[in-house]
Amino acid sequence: LSADEADSITDYSYLRIRVTANLSGGGNRVFVTWAELEVPGVPGTSSDTIPPTVSITSPTNGITLSGTILVSATASDDVEVFGVQFKIDNANINAEDTSSPYSVILNTTTLTNGLHTLTAVARDTSENTKTSSPITINVNSNISDTIPPAAIAICSPSAVTTGDSFPCTCSGTDNIAVASTSESSTSGSTSDTLLTGTFTYTCTVTDTSGNSASATATYTVSGENEETILLPENSYTWTKITPAVATIMENFDLGIGVKEIKIEVNNDAQNVELTVTKYDDKPAAVSISKEGKVYQYLQIEATNLADKLERITIQFRVEKSWIAGNEVNKEDINIFRFNESVSEWEELATNYIGEDNDYSYYIVELESLSYFVISEKGVIGVEETGEIGETTGEKEKRNLIWWVLMVLAVLILIIALIAIGRHIKEEKQQTI
Numbered sequence: 001l002s003a004d005e006a007d008s009i010t011d012y013s014y015l016r017i018r019v020t021a022n023l024s025g026g027g028n029r030v031f032v033t034w035a036e037l038e039v040p041g042v043p044g045t046s047s048d049t050i051p052p053t054v055s056i057t058s059p060t061n062g063i064t065l066s067g068t069i070l071v072s073a074t075a076s077d078d079v080e081v082f083g084v085q086f087k088i089d090n091a092n093i094n095a096e097d098t099s100s101p102y103s104v105i106l107n108t109t110t111l112t113n114g115l116h117t118l119t120a121v122a123r124d125t126s127e128n129t130k131t132s133s134p135i136t137i138n139v140n141s142n143i144s145d146t147i148p149p150a151a152i153a154i155c156s157p158s159a160v161t162t163g164d165s166f167p168c169t170c171s172g173t174d175n176i177a178v179a180s181t182s183e184s185s186t187s188g189s190t191s192d193t194l195l196t197g198t199f200t201y202t203c204t205v206t207d208t209s210g211n212s213a214s215a216t217a218t219y220t221v222s223g224e225n226e227e228t229i230l231l232p233e234n235s236y237t238w239t240k241i242t243p244a245v246a247t248i249m250e251n252f253d254l255g256i257g258v259k260e261i262k263i264e265v266n267n268d269a270q271n272v273e274l275t276v277t278k279y280d281d282k283p284a285a286v287s288i289s290k291e292g293k294v295y296q297y298l299q300i301e302a303t304n305l306a307d308k309l310e311r312i313t314i315q316f317r318v319e320k321s322w323i324a325g326n327e328v329n330k331e332d333i334n335i336f337r338f339n340e341s342v343s344e345w346e347e348l349a350t351n352y353i354g355e356d357n358d359y360s361y362y363i364v365e366l367e368s369l370s371y372f373v374i375s376e377k378g379v380i381g382v383e384e385t386g387e388i389g390e391t392t393g394e395k396e397k398r399n400l401i402w403w404v405l406m407v408l409a410v411l412i413l414i415i416a417l418i419a420i421g422r423h424i425k426e427e428k429q430q431t432i
Contacts, residue, residue: 051130052077054084054122058177064138065108067145069208070177072103075122085121108139145209148239149174152251153203155219164193167219172205179208193221213238235275241265249274257296257374259315259361266310274302286371287343290336293326295374302369312366316374317359328376330360338371
């Protein structure tokens with residue numbers, strides 16, 4: 001049986017084998033027999049009796065749902081899983097899914113309101129089957145899911161060279177279930193690193209109710225002999241933020257001194273985009289440099305949020321190696337915000353909240369966004385001209401000295417005039 005003949009076989013339950021023997025008398029005698037062969041990967045031809053394992057991973061047990069949802073499961077077998085059939089109340093949901101990851105879309109509007117049972121039946125290539133533990137869902141078509149998912153775009157490492165593996169991944173979470181994710185890059189490809197430059201990677205996540213959100217991350221591709229100068233930037237987009245739910249932005253690039261941003265609004269905000277950018281030096285738009293030991297300059301900006309923002313809470317992070325290397329007490333780290341109206345760095349109420357092996361963490365509550373600097377406490381700034389700036393106390397002290405000198409000068413002048421007047425008067429009297 002040649003390889004080409006074997007590839008052409010479609011019925012694997014048996015094979016016809018022709019055996020030809022040359023006899024001493026010169027004649028040929030033909031024997032034809034039937035034999036069942038074991039063909040791996042084809043149902044019904046194996047002696048495997050061990051069933052696969054299977055479990056439903058989404059949705060969670062007891063959840064209340066509406067609209068269209070994604071049902072997913074994991075399955076494994078000692079030989080090979082052939083497919084997974086999803087069932088609702090013991091009735092099949094679409095056809096058997098024969099490729100991992102195993103999932104199916106369920107339209108709950110076709111079900112009555114109330115409790116229903118989800119199961120998944122895994123089948124291996126030997127026709128052994130296993131049914132998962134049941135998951136109970138509560139269908140309530142009277143509710144409407146308006147909460148968008150959270151998109152997570154991560155580019156790690158954020159600097160690669162041409163020919164390296166594509167560094168970015170797209171994922172998301174949702175209060176009910178994520179239906180799909182999509183990705184794009186300004187390089188034109190999300191599978192290779194052939195072009196050099198700095199590119200923006202976008203991850204878009206859609207939930208089963210049609211709500212969507214996007215997040216972006218940047219990555220830089222350089223040639224083998226090129227030096228990479230990288231300014232990390234993270235950007236998140238939400239289609240809707242509601243007053244009832246605090247919206248959290250996290251999973252920042254490790255080069256950015258921000259761990260988490262929590263947004264609270266007083267009115268619905270549509271198509272909100274929040275961007276955090278790190279600067280290696282003072283941003284050009286800022287006229288005053290921060291004097292003293294500076295860990296990092298940042299810009300945090302948002303669109304379609306200013307008049308609806310009630311509170312924004314930011315967790316900053318500082319590398320412990322920087323704190324130790326600069327001989328700064330971890331409790332003496334502070335966050336400063338640039339006040340554009342008076343061109344000054346304002347010291348914010350900053351609380352140290354803890355540390356891990358690599359970072360110390362701080363928290364600040366804000367009502368508006370701007371440029372920020374993470375620095376040691378107590379020193380305000382350096383003017384753009386290069387002159388050393390002053391703290392408020394130093395400025396007041398200098399002004400007081402000037403006032404004292406001016407008063408002394410006036411007093412001396414008055415005394416001198418009085419003395420001159422007396423001298424002139426005495427000369428007149430002597431003349432008389």
